[in-house]
Amino acid sequence: MRVKLDVTKSLEQNAEVYFEKAKKAKKKIAGTKEAIEKLKKKLETLKKEEVIEKKKVEKIERKKEWYEKFHWFISSEGFLCIGGRDATSNEIVIKKHTDKDDLVLHADVAGSPFFVIKTEGKKVSNATMEEAAQATAVYSRAWKAGISTIEVFMVNPEQVSKEAKAGEYMAKGAFMIYGKKLKNFNPDLRLAVGIKDGVIIGGAVNAIKKNADKFVIVVQGSGKTAAIAKKIQKKLGCGDLDDIIRMLPAGGCKIE
Structure with missing residues (x-):
């Protein structure tokens, strides 16, 4: 992995820049994971609702009297x-x-x-x-x-x-x-x-x-x-x- 350094900054300053970038990336990943989990839960809820609706409207195939x-x-x-x-x-x-x-x-x-x-x-x-x-x-x-x-x-x-x-x-x-x-x-x-x-x-x-x-x-x-x-x-x-x-x-x- 190549790391670009800013020659106008000290090693400590370069390290601080990459540290901040890493923190932001970590937050984005956490946010993405949270969004995925919310989406999964929403999909599960929709599936359950769909099953309930199908049961409600499902016609019973039987011979009528x-x-x-x-x-x-x-x-x-x-x-x-x-x-x-x-x-x-x-x-x-x-x-x-x-x-x-x-x-x-x-x-x-x-x-x-x-x-x-x-x-x-x-x-x-x-x-x-x-x-x-x-x-x-x-x-x-x-x-x-x-x-x-x-x-x-x-x-x-x-x-x-x-x-x-x-x-x-x-x-x-x-x-x-x-x-x-x-x-x-x-x-x-x-x-x-x-x-x-x-x-x-x-x-x-x-x-x-x-x-x-x-x-x-x-x-x-x-x-x-x-x-x-x-x-x-x-x-x-x-x-x-x-x-x-x-x-x-x-x-x-x-x-x-």
Whole structure:
């Protein structure tokens, strides 16, 4: 290694110059090492965040059940409850998926889904009936209208008919109800959205509380559906965003 000396300076002065240069170089090296370490930590953090984001949006590849095209949930007692999402699916629920031993619910408002408790011939307690009534109210137009509670009635399948009274016309998705109603309910308009074994579930609060690994409660509010769905996804830690959106009723909402 060659060292250039300034002949106008003494050996001590030359040594001092190189000593100062060495100190500056050492500081630069230390600063570079520190910057590299900070960069490494930042990269690790970004990698972890990327993994979390992938888990959140990762779609679960599975075969969906036939009832998932409708509003649906499993009651706290294990009964499947399904409801129409629109006029067409209301027709399908009543005409194709309602058996003689089932129970049918409808809110006392235009624009309500028909909900059906699939009893499979088993006795249904008031708990499941109230849960189905709450889901019926939540997915009716009452939610969007900002109505906090609404009456929901329950009847037997044979009381539901497409046969209109003289001079009346039954629109698509609408049915006539004949005879005495079995029961009336006045549920609060609240629902829960949760996750069970990686699958998004939503519906009556007590039902989701019982079945979900993790859940949040949703009430009426001014939040946009997509924005609230993202917040729910974050709170649940995973779940497909589109599936969460499908569980939310039409109209503004917020997390309780």
